[in-house]
Amino acid sequence: MTTTASTTEPVAGARTLALAHYAARGVLEHVLARHGITFQQQVALRAALTTDAPQTPDDLVTQVQDSLKAAPADIRATVDELLAKQLLVADGAHLRLTDAGRALMAAVGAETAPVSARIWGGIPAADLAVAGRVLTLVTERANAELAALTA
Secondary structure (H helix, E strand, C coil): CCCCCCCCCCCHHHHHHHHHHHHHHHHHHHHHHHCCCCHHHHHHHHHHHHCCCCCCCHHHHHHHHHHHHCCCHHHHHHHHHHCCCCCEECCCCCEECCCCHHHHHHHHHHHHHHHHHHHHHCCCCHHHHHHHHHHHHHHHHHHHHHHHHCC
16 A cells, blocks of 8 residues: 655644744744833834824824724823833824934844844745735735724
8 A cells, every 4th residue: 555645735724824923923022122112112113114194193003003903092002102212202293203213123123134034035926925915815804804893
């Protein structure tokens, strides 16, 4: 009797997505801890850094909430922490990154870039394109389900 090896590939699902997310987030949080900031603080700083227009505190809270699905009060506390750390500053009605905030984000980016390259390197572009389409669809559907639950 001859047997052949099975080449069953893993199928993406909620658990696979969660495991990948938390593995990658664990790497990032390790780097962030060395800089004395949390994941939620980094998400808020990135949102402030990548925006095209100045944001009010409410704008920033909304943007972070859209990303993390966290409670607005928790995000406001995070913004207050970033203001206290002088990584964000109020400029009239708007918030902007300070030089220290920009330097921190640059340092985190420099530390995570080689790790990201090792994690993502060698994955065929076609596979990344398929994963991108699937994850975008999952995000859209999950956002719609969450909106229905909270309506």
